[in-house]
Amino acid sequence: MVTSPPRVVVVTGVSRYIGARVAARLAADPRIDRVVGLDPHDPPAGLLGLLEGVERIRADARAATEAIAELDAEAVVHLAVTSVPDVQHGGRAAMKEQNVIGTMQVLAAAQGAPGLRKLVVRSSTAAYGASFRDPAVFTEDTEPRAVPRGPFARDILDIEGYVRGFRRRRSEVAATVLRFAPMISSTAETSLTRYFAQPVVPTVLGRDARLQFVHVEDALEILHRSVVEDHPGTFNVAGAGVLMLAQAVRRAGRVSLPLPESALSTGAALLRNLGVEQIGLDQIDLFVHGRVVDTSRLIREFDFTPRTTAEAFDEFIKAHVAGSTITADRLAAAEQAILDGIRRVRAAASPAPAGVAEPASVPAGHTSAGVRAGSDRS
Template sequence: MAVTAALGVVVVTGISRYLGAHVAARLAADDRVGRVVGLDPNEPTAEIQRLLGGVEQVRADAASVPTVVAELDAEVVVHLSLVTSPEPGGRAAMKEHNVIGTMQLLAACQQASHLRKLVMRSSTAAYGASFRDPAVFTEDTEPRQVPRGGFARDILDVEGYLRGFRRRRPEVSATVLRFAPFIGSTADTTLTRYFAQPLVPTVLGRDPRLQFLHVDDALEALHRSVVEDHPGTYNVAGAGVLALSQAIRRAGRLAVPVFEPGLSAAATLAGGLRLGRYGLDQLDLFVHGRVVDTTRLVEEYGFEPRTTAAAFDDFIRRHADRSLVTADQLATAERAILDGIRRVRATAAKESS
């Protein structure tokens, strides 16, 4: 483990969001960091604002980031402002923010003469999720096919641009952290909302293996990436896996099996069950699952995130009082679902004969 010398100006993007705000606040409280400046085009909520007492805030959109980074004479840039799912502006706005915004930031970093380090949030979604996947992905594994989801494709583009930056500025220590899906008592994501509902849709005949990362361990990995030197690309996830069926039972929820085309028709399903809206990234994960190897992270950082099961249990503790399904109700509902499946099969067999 190589410890970075005292840092001057650290710029953190995306401080109006949970991850960016907490990383900026942790760095501002670290004596090894001289000055923390947060960039975001949006005004943080009152709750987020309370975290940012020691952080200088600059309202800056993607177009003005190059000027701001140059004027600040930044030594470290921490890029956390990626959007993981379409917002009101739709898919086009999401790609503009993720891909074009990152291009503009990297262009600014390329011209920043005092830049020593770049840390970027990425995702294990970069590997995609398909029936062709290996049992475990390492950092050197290439996706077997182009992911269907917009966020995963954005990640591939963003990491491609970063590889170009590394070639142009080899003296800058560049760290990429591919995070598994976040979970935990404080996480609020599409995934946590999926498991927090009493009825959880699953694909009939599929039981994917899932891996999670406690959001506090993501913060720790990001913090260490700034104050220590860890150039390279790292998978960041909790050890071990949970099958989707195990996770649903652990949370005390009711699985609602549907055929895969039904799950893909997310708008209809979400409207009927009030489960929220899921993109193709999440849907493919619920069908195929994804597991990554974290050996490189553990050996390089000397840090091991809590296990997938422990991270999920922390999430359950917060949502335990929201479970609307008792064990007896769960068993009764499962029997009813299985009876329904048998009737569908019997009807189909009768019609074919």
């Protein structure tokens, strides 16, 4: 079924990066007449430039009810979902208020809007929970085996529960739930990108999680398409392929610091109380269990293939070279130096025929390109 794009779109959560970017993209789309951004907070100065074509209404979720009905919205894009408590904005209590109560109210408003045709809700792959009996790859039909420990994952389960209720009551509205893998790009800043940008990255001892990322631009493209096209249903959004946590840390040229899970939890809780860094139970669960999803339904329905996890992560690495210590170039240089050293010592030890030292350079040959690239840069 192909329908015309909605004329009036309400986007919630425009004070945050993804919300602002989506609103800006929709506003730039000539097929859409009006884009209204709803948010209880004012966007930071950096995002104001993006929001020029967007009508902004500063309203909390309760006031949003009236706004959605008054505006005669045809599509609601609910992006006001926070994954990490923000200490400046009230911590965990405010996060839950926004995620759970906020969604409840937005959906209630959407349910009362007669002209509504489309609902797009941002969810997360955290909806699959984390259990040792989980299958390695989640499809959209996988049910979580246990209630997750992380506050964000529990919020996500609540949010999806409300969406299920909404679908039952307004079955003619095309409701799209997008379960995003952690987003990454060269510029986006999330708790996970801050984590990988540290020079020393704490990990869980004896665990090496399988991770997937989705590039921010691909996430935006999917969100945009689900507004202007019709894609009802629940979809996993992630880049194909898998990076192990240790592998990702190594590719980023960082040093990993494996800590026992209990120590990491305690340390994270201490830091959380001090308001320093936001590693929550959600992140620890992710690092213990890993999370890989099947995206074939997304690719089939949207006819769009997101960048692979490795490609998305590569872009992130290139933008965060500072802070890396063990880079591939340096390792290649070290390898070459060792090989050269061995050859020199052997040549000194035995003035052997000329043919002896020669073949050693053959296996080393393929690394010399890397060494050259490294010296060019420096």
